[in-house]
Amino acid sequence: MSLIFGMMDVLNLAHGVLFLAGAYTAWWIVGEAPSWPRFAAALAVAGAAGALAGVGLSLLVGRLARRSHLDQALLTLGLALIGADLLSIAFGDDVHSIKAPPGLDGSTAVLGKIYPVYRLVLIGLGAALAAVVHVVVERTSLGALVRATVADRHMVAAIGVDERKVKLVVFAVGAVLATTAGVLGMPVLGVGPGLDSTELILALVVVVIGGLGSVRGALFGALVIGEIWSLGRDVLADVAPFVQFGALALVLVLRPRGLFGAATGARS
């Protein structure tokens, strides 16, 4: 989820609205009658929409490449507000929810408490996805190219690689992950106006805790916050919302650059 923030040095505040769009896609396609084919269709449509949106965002933000983070943030925030309003017009202001796919809609006992199966699956999926992204980024040549672009994109260009294409692909993958997360999160979170800002803040917390510009940090932060958020809500229901911000405050006080952040900025 935090690929674009952490890795491409762009404050993409449209991230939340991509998640929202994924969730509405799930509502639109799956609706009241959850089935595996409908879930698969929702994932495919949301994925395709996410890829297109990511490419579009990358091209727009690319025009501001020489400007400050604030300009990029304002552009993406503006697009996010427009996108969220368009989704409200299309789907109304009601809060919708869908059921988990058949077979995953039950509950099971975890540490003596009843816990929904779908949430466990979601946690597992998140961990698996994090592992896949980690392996791709840390162990493959494509990942090396992405890491090099994060560290010094000018030197990537200086060996003959069009670094704008790297950015385009990372943007698209980041956006696909966001819309996919929207579909997958729908049975747990439901969807309605305001979901985008909740998710955006969560993603910002993840990136800041992990450390801006750190691939491993972003994944680690996502996993930590994901676990705190998912399990915490059931096990420590009263304080869960504060735990994640408490963790953020603690990291910012003890280690302002994040858990895995570089000591100095990678930009040149």
Next chain:
Amino acid sequence: MTPAGLLDVLGLRSGYRQGTVLHGVYLSLKPGRILGLLGRNGVGKTTLVMTVMGLVRPTGGMVRLDGDDLTGRRPDEIARAGIALVPQGRRIWPTLTVAEHLELAARHARGTGRSADDMYQLLPRLAERRRQLAGQLSGGEQQMLAIARALVTRPRVVLLDEPSEGLAPLLVDQIGAMIKAMAAGGVAVLLVEQDLHLAFGVADEIAVMAKGAIVHRSDTPAFRRDPATARRLLGIQA
């Protein structure tokens, strides 16, 4: 001026938001020859290198490689045309291993580039460190890596910006040997240097820059025989 070199820089102008830095630079590089570019701090040597590489946008003039106009092209296009950069401060990617640096640069080389293995034979020290993150290497090893990264792209022209910066004398000599070997292979080299020992040791010709323009050019022995000029242009005892 008649362009005659492999790389011709003709009246190049560029700068930053704060103002113009290059006020019409002329120079040409020939295959297998090393041009040492000297000058005081802030005269525009690094800006010249960055502008030729396409990392700073030119506002006037022309950059030609073997007759092809590269002016205003993107840095990746300029790199693929055959110009490589060893930048000031090395600018290696600290989160990549030595092997990843060389494989990445070799994969995007024009034609069939030198392989990473060729570089390991040339630089056994890098071979020993191939699985190590570049950020953990010593300054000298990082500089060797920066040079090797440029060479695996199989360039026709190499721009080196202060490769001796912060290195011990023994390492500076090794870097000098690498630069000579590059030129012996037919590469045209532009060597921006503050270290006169290195520049005089390897360069065939010396050019001096002042206030964004080339103000002197002569072959190295002639420059060394004329300490008055060196003192006037560089403010040092050459």
